Amino acid sequence: MSANGKSLGWLVLLGALLVPLAVAAQAGPGPGPGSCPGRGGFGGPGARAFDPAAVTTIRGEVVDVQRLARGRREGVHLIVAMGSEKLAVRLGPAFYVDGQAVQLAKGDEVEVKGARTTFDGQPVIIAQEVRRGDQVLALRDASGVPMWRGQGMGRR
DSSP states (O other), X not given: OOXXXXXXXXXXXXXXXXXXXXXXXXXXXXXXXXXXXXXXTTTSSBTXXXXXXXXXXXXXXXXXXXXXXXXXXXXXXXXXXXXXXXXXXXXXEHHHHTTSSOOOOTTOEEEEEEEXXXXXXXXXXXXEEEEETTEEEEOBOTTOOBTTTTOGGGOO
């Protein structure tokens, strides 16, 4: 094989290796840790949207507990009324929330600690923890990493 033939062979091989990398780079980052509203996820982009600098605490009454389908998963959200204002609170995937000792219901007085953000133009809180009396429903650590991380689809 001539020197030009070897060079052409190396270029073809190099191109075959680089094209998939270029395609992957164009696609952008995939789901990150906590990126379904359940991995980010249940509750929106989850840990990626959870900004520790935006953590706040609200107090109010649960006026609705919603279960929203997201692909093959279901997420649990609260609507909390604070006077005349109502705010959506994203808890996490149903498989995790349903397995906890604290089960929240309409009419509960709660204190929600979480990161305030916006989804689809609406203010929401991605909950870190929800307190009802002396009971605590822990959902994310201080960085926003979900407690269910690594437990998919009901695996515990």
